[in-house]
Amino acid sequence: VLYYLSPLFPTNIDLFWQDEIPKMKAYVSDTEDLKLDPSYQETWDDMIINFLAESLDVVQETDWLISLGNAFTEQYVLYTPDDDHSALLHRCLGILLQKVADRNYVCDKIDWMYKQANIAIPTNRLGLAKAMGLVAASHLDAVLEMLKGILDNIGQSLFQRLLSFFSNSYRMEESDDIHAALALMYGYAAKYAPSTVIEARIDALVGTNMLSRLLHVRHHTAKQAVITAIDLLGRAVINAAENGASFPLKKRDQLLDYILTLMGREENDSFADSSIELLHTQALALSACTTLVTVEPKLTIETRNHVMKATLGFFALPNDPIDVVNPLIDNLITLLCAILLTSGEDGRSRADQLLHILRQIDQYVSSPVEYQRRRSCLAVYEMLLKFRTLCVIGYCALGCHGSCTHIKQIDRAVLGNFSNLPSAYVLPSREALCLGNRVIMYLPRCADTDSEVRKISAQILDQLFSISLSLPRPVGSSSGIDLELSYGALSSLEDVIAILRSDASIDPSEVFNRIVSSVCILLTKDELVATLHSCTTAICDRTKQSAEGAIQAVVEFVTKRGNELSETDVSRTTQSLLSAAVHITDKHLRLETLGAISCLAENTNSKIVFNEVLATAGKDIVTKDISRLRGGWPMQDAFHAFSQHAVLSFLFLEHLISALNQTPFVKGDMEKGDYSSHSADTWIDDDILQAAILALTAFFRGGGKVGKKAVEKSYAPVLAALTLQLGSCHGLASSGQHEPLRAILTSFQAFCECVGDLEMRKILARDGEQNDKEKWINLIGDVAGCVSIKRPKE
Known part of the structure; x- marks a missing residue:
C-alpha cells in the first residue's frame, strides 16, 4: 500500500520508497524460510523502524514531522487490545520524536505515550522502553526528567509495599509493573544516548542510588526487567569506550550486588530446586554480570570471590528443562571467561586468576554426577582457550581472532606499565601454571564413563601443554625439557583428540593409554613429582573407571620415570598413595592402589617405601582399633601385597628382619636417657617395631x-630375629607389659605354620607365655632342638 501511495508524499520520500520497499517485500515473501527463523519478527520490526527513520531523514520538514506525530497518536486507540502492534507503534513515535527539535512537543508526547502504554504486559512495556531510548538519543535530559518524576510519584516505601502485600496484592503487582517499566526505560535511554554525554547521566543515576529503588520487585518478569536495565547500562559504557569516550562505571560492584540480589537465591537455598521463570531470571543475571565485569574498573579479589560464590553452584543444576538450563550454563561459562580476561595486570597475575577459578570448579570436575562433570570440563576447556589466546597469541577486546588492527592498542591498555618489558616479564612462567596439580585433576576424566567428558578432558590436557610449551623459559632455566620429544608427544596427543572427534567407537582404554604415554613425556621432573604428590584425590575419584585410570597413570609414570625421583619424592608419593588406600572402600581399587605402591618400591628406593608403610601402620596401631576397621586394615593388605610380590617379597622380609634387630624406644624417652653411645640407625620407634611384628605375621x-619361598630362603635370620625379639618381650612381660609378648608369639607361631614346623608351634603355644626363668630357658632349648633335628643346615 505504501509503495502505491508513495507518489502522494514528498518527492524525496517517493524516490526513497520506490527503492527500499521492494527490498522489504523480498524479505517477507519467503514464508517458509521465515518460519525457521525464531527472530524474524524482531528483525522485521527493526527493519520497519529503520525504514521510518530514513524516511524522516529525507523529508527534514518540522511541520510535516509534527503532523505525522499527531497522526501516530491518533492511531493508538486502534491498537489498544494488540500489545505487539502497540509496542511497534511506541517505537515509531519514539523514532519520530528523535527527529523533532521542539522540546515542549517531545515532553508532551512522551508523557502521553507513557500514559497510553499498558505496562502490565511485558511486550508493551518493552516497546515503550525502546521508544524512550530512541527519544533519549536526542532528548536524554527530557526523558530522564520524566522518568525521575514517575519514580518519585510511585509513592510507596518498602514498608508500605509490604503492607500492601497483605492488604491488596493487586497494588503490589501494579507497583512491580511500574518499577519494571522504569528500569527498562532507564536502560534503553542509556543504550541509545550519545556516548559523549552518557557518563554524567550514568554517574548521576548510579551515584544517587536511584536504581536501588527499583530492586523492591517480587515477580520474575519485573526482576528480569531491572536486570536488563543494569545490563544495558553496562553495555552503554562499553559502547562509549568503543567510540573513544571510555570511563569507569562508578559503583559497579554495587550494581553486581544488585544483580545477585535479583537472582532471587539466598546463600542457603538449594540450586537443585528452581522454577523455569527463576532459571530465566538467573540466566539473564549471569549475562548481565558478564557485562559488568567487562567494564572498568577491574574486579577486586573480594568482588570476584563474591560473584563466584553466588554463581558457581549453577554447575549443580539438574539437566531439565534442558532448553532453559543449557543456555544458563553457557552464560555461566561466559561469565567465568570474562572474569579471567578482565582480571590481573599481566600474564602472571592472570595465571593466578586462572588457577583460582579452576580450583573452585574442581569439585564439579570430579563430581559423581555425569552432567556436572561434562559442564565443568567444558568450562575449564573454554577458559584455557581464552587464556591461551590472551597470554600467547594476544587478545582483542572486540572479539577478533588472530592478528587484527586492535590488538596493539588493546595490549597497551591491558599491559599498562608492563608494555615496554620483555615477554618473559609479562607472560606467566611455566611453573606458574602448576601443571602437575592440574594434570592429575583432569587425567582421570580421560578415563570417564561419559564419552563427551573423555573428549573434552583430552583437549584440556592438550591446551595445558600447548600453553606451557609456548611460554618463555626463564634465563638460565635447567628444566631439562627436550623440545623435540615434547612436541612429538604433543602431536601424538593431538592425533588422539582427532580420533576422538571423528570416531566415537574407538576403544577407550587404548585412547587412555596413548594419552598417559604422551603426558608422561610432556611433564617436567618437577611437574611429575607434583602429579604424584597430588594423586590421592584422583585415585579416590567417585567414578570407579576414572579411579582405575588414575592408578594406571601413576604406575606408568613410576615405571618409566621413577629413576628421576629423589628420596623425599618417593617418601611423599608413598604417603599420597597410602592416604588413597586408606580412604578407598572398594576392595578392588584398594588392591590396585597397593599394586601402585609396590610398583613404586620396585622402581625406586624400596627401603623408603617400606619405612613409610611401617610408619603409617605404627600410627594406626596407636590411634585406631585396627581389628574393627570397616573393609579391613589397609596396611595389612599392603603387607600381603609386598609378601606376594615376586621381586619385593624378599626385600620386604629383609627390611622387617632389620627392623626387629633394632633397639626399640618410646617417643620422648630419647631426651630422658643417654643414647649417645649408640648410632641412631640402631634405634627404632616402638610403634614401628610393633607394626613390623604385625607385618611379619601378615607376611607368614x-x-x-x-612369600613362603622368601621365608625359606631367609630361614636362619628370620628365626634368629624372632628368637631375640621373643626374649626382649619376655623381659617386658615380667614388668607387666604383656601385649608385645602376645604379638611376637603370634608372629612366631605364624612362622612355624609357614615353614611347616608344627612341633615348634606346639612348644610355643604351650610354654611361650611362661615367665619362670627356668621354663623360659627350657623353651629356648626346645626350639633349638626342633631346628637342629628338622633343619640341621640352618
Whole structure:
C-alpha cells in the first residue's frame, strides 16, 4: 500500500520508497524460510523502524514531522487490545520524536505515550522502553526528567509495599509493573544516548542510588526487567569506550550486588530446586554480570570471590528443562571467561586468576554426577582457550581472532606499565601454571564413563601443554625439557583428540593409554613429582573407571620415570598413595592402589617405601582399633601385597628382619636417657617395631607361595630375629607389659605354620607365655632342638 501511495508524499520520500520497499517485500515473501527463523519478527520490526527513520531523514520538514506525530497518536486507540502492534507503534513515535527539535512537543508526547502504554504486559512495556531510548538519543535530559518524576510519584516505601502485600496484592503487582517499566526505560535511554554525554547521566543515576529503588520487585518478569536495565547500562559504557569516550562505571560492584540480589537465591537455598521463570531470571543475571565485569574498573579479589560464590553452584543444576538450563550454563561459562580476561595486570597475575577459578570448579570436575562433570570440563576447556589466546597469541577486546588492527592498542591498555618489558616479564612462567596439580585433576576424566567428558578432558590436557610449551623459559632455566620429544608427544596427543572427534567407537582404554604415554613425556621432573604428590584425590575419584585410570597413570609414570625421583619424592608419593588406600572402600581399587605402591618400591628406593608403610601402620596401631576397621586394615593388605610380590617379597622380609634387630624406644624417652653411645640407625620407634611384628605375621600368613619361598630362603635370620625379639618381650612381660609378648608369639607361631614346623608351634603355644626363668630357658632349648633335628643346615 505504501509503495502505491508513495507518489502522494514528498518527492524525496517517493524516490526513497520506490527503492527500499521492494527490498522489504523480498524479505517477507519467503514464508517458509521465515518460519525457521525464531527472530524474524524482531528483525522485521527493526527493519520497519529503520525504514521510518530514513524516511524522516529525507523529508527534514518540522511541520510535516509534527503532523505525522499527531497522526501516530491518533492511531493508538486502534491498537489498544494488540500489545505487539502497540509496542511497534511506541517505537515509531519514539523514532519520530528523535527527529523533532521542539522540546515542549517531545515532553508532551512522551508523557502521553507513557500514559497510553499498558505496562502490565511485558511486550508493551518493552516497546515503550525502546521508544524512550530512541527519544533519549536526542532528548536524554527530557526523558530522564520524566522518568525521575514517575519514580518519585510511585509513592510507596518498602514498608508500605509490604503492607500492601497483605492488604491488596493487586497494588503490589501494579507497583512491580511500574518499577519494571522504569528500569527498562532507564536502560534503553542509556543504550541509545550519545556516548559523549552518557557518563554524567550514568554517574548521576548510579551515584544517587536511584536504581536501588527499583530492586523492591517480587515477580520474575519485573526482576528480569531491572536486570536488563543494569545490563544495558553496562553495555552503554562499553559502547562509549568503543567510540573513544571510555570511563569507569562508578559503583559497579554495587550494581553486581544488585544483580545477585535479583537472582532471587539466598546463600542457603538449594540450586537443585528452581522454577523455569527463576532459571530465566538467573540466566539473564549471569549475562548481565558478564557485562559488568567487562567494564572498568577491574574486579577486586573480594568482588570476584563474591560473584563466584553466588554463581558457581549453577554447575549443580539438574539437566531439565534442558532448553532453559543449557543456555544458563553457557552464560555461566561466559561469565567465568570474562572474569579471567578482565582480571590481573599481566600474564602472571592472570595465571593466578586462572588457577583460582579452576580450583573452585574442581569439585564439579570430579563430581559423581555425569552432567556436572561434562559442564565443568567444558568450562575449564573454554577458559584455557581464552587464556591461551590472551597470554600467547594476544587478545582483542572486540572479539577478533588472530592478528587484527586492535590488538596493539588493546595490549597497551591491558599491559599498562608492563608494555615496554620483555615477554618473559609479562607472560606467566611455566611453573606458574602448576601443571602437575592440574594434570592429575583432569587425567582421570580421560578415563570417564561419559564419552563427551573423555573428549573434552583430552583437549584440556592438550591446551595445558600447548600453553606451557609456548611460554618463555626463564634465563638460565635447567628444566631439562627436550623440545623435540615434547612436541612429538604433543602431536601424538593431538592425533588422539582427532580420533576422538571423528570416531566415537574407538576403544577407550587404548585412547587412555596413548594419552598417559604422551603426558608422561610432556611433564617436567618437577611437574611429575607434583602429579604424584597430588594423586590421592584422583585415585579416590567417585567414578570407579576414572579411579582405575588414575592408578594406571601413576604406575606408568613410576615405571618409566621413577629413576628421576629423589628420596623425599618417593617418601611423599608413598604417603599420597597410602592416604588413597586408606580412604578407598572398594576392595578392588584398594588392591590396585597397593599394586601402585609396590610398583613404586620396585622402581625406586624400596627401603623408603617400606619405612613409610611401617610408619603409617605404627600410627594406626596407636590411634585406631585396627581389628574393627570397616573393609579391613589397609596396611595389612599392603603387607600381603609386598609378601606376594615376586621381586619385593624378599626385600620386604629383609627390611622387617632389620627392623626387629633394632633397639626399640618410646617417643620422648630419647631426651630422658643417654643414647649417645649408640648410632641412631640402631634405634627404632616402638610403634614401628610393633607394626613390623604385625607385618611379619601378615607376611607368614598371607604371602602364599612367593612369600613362603622368601621365608625359606631367609630361614636362619628370620628365626634368629624372632628368637631375640621373643626374649626382649619376655623381659617386658615380667614388668607387666604383656601385649608385645602376645604379638611376637603370634608372629612366631605364624612362622612355624609357614615353614611347616608344627612341633615348634606346639612348644610355643604351650610354654611361650611362661615367665619362670627356668621354663623360659627350657623353651629356648626346645626350639633349638626342633631346628637342629628338622633343619640341621640352618
